[in-house]
Amino acid sequence: MTGEALASAFEEQRGRLVAVAHRMLGSRADAEDAVQEAWLRLARQDADSIDNLSGWLTTVVGRVCIDVLRSRKTRPEDSYDEPPELLILEDSPEEDAVLAESVGLALLVVLDTLGPAERLAFVLHDLFAVPFAEVGEILGKSADAAKMLASRARRKVQGRRPVEEPQQRAVVEAFLAAAREGDFDGLIELLDPDVTWRSETPRGVVVRLGAAEVATRAQRGARAVATARPALVDGKPGVVTWDKRGRLGGVMACTIVDGRIVAIDSVSDPRRLAALGVTSLEAPSSK
CATH class of the missing domain: 1.20.140.160 (PhyR, sigma-like (SL) domain)
Structure with a gap:
């Protein structure tokens, strides 16, 4: 040879x-x-x-x-x-x-x-x-x-392997549904008043505080999401998302206490996602 x-x-x-x-x-x-x-x-x-x-x-x-x-x-x-x-x-x-x-x-x-x-x-x-x-x-x-x-x-x-409570998954699914439907009041009901959303974006780490600010951001973000797949992220109920072009959009994990989301940790920076190896996940085909 x-x-x-x-x-x-x-x-x-x-x-x-x-x-x-x-x-x-x-x-x-x-x-x-x-x-x-x-x-x-x-x-x-x-x-x-x-x-x-x-x-x-x-x-x-x-x-x-x-x-x-x-x-x-x-x-x-x-x-x-x-x-x-x-x-x-x-x-x-x-x-x-x-x-x-x-x-x-x-x-x-x-x-x-x-x-x-x-x-x-x-x-x-x-x-x-x-x-x-x-x-x-x-x-x-x-x-x-x-x-x-x-x-x-x-x-x-x-x-x-992390064990996820069905009730927590239900809260996350309700949160996603309310975000897609633009249901601001529904989002507020699912969020703790002092909720914190820490997001690693291409511009750096962005922290959002309070139910109103988090709900507003969730509504805006939902417009860019074409597909979302339930996942366990660091043992917490979470979601992996893809945009309308089929590109990996981000990973999100939620901390839930007494039926409300008290903290959200997410990553949307493509370089950070690549470093994590998350791109190995493939978006499910659209139906």
Whole structure:
């Protein structure tokens, strides 16, 4: 295989490899570094001796990631300049069926509680369907041992999934409906008089105080929203929205006390959304 052909074959795999590394490491910069290391190793390898390039690259990226995770355990003082990532879970009753997909969309923040081996086994198998035999090879363990690690990680992830009260979801849905309909009085009834809305916008952080100001802003914002999908955002009832061009509009989380919204946290800055990886969520098709 020529150098040009090898580079082209690697570029075809890059997106998937970055996705694997990002979910393993929780950092876009670290993920890019891990994939670049895989390329450097590939460039030193006799490519013609590799029967399965995709599998080979996955193995290399997995081993690089496990080394990074283990290094973090020994150097907890390491800091990262990326903003904290939001935990976003799509709303669905089939908990077990959508667990892996939801956690993938949630950027695996909860996996920070897992050990490196557990995290790798869960991410590679449950999110990317890598066979346990290959996972075990990366970890230097048997397929059965890799399966046990993934199972243990899965139980921990399920135990950490945020639980949303149906009443809180109903409040958020009523808030969205009132905003779409321009029902100012209905919005006021759903908002605490001292509600605070903190929004990260392209112009910076904007804070709005009081039910009247928040209700007015909600009405204006609703006009630009074409699609809204219920979601859990950092364990709170929230919404992911798209504009009329199908572009991701923002993410919103609500804090509710005694049936009223007391705080709203939202992100609409495209750069911030990209840094959070939220663009991996796709808008549902219009009906």
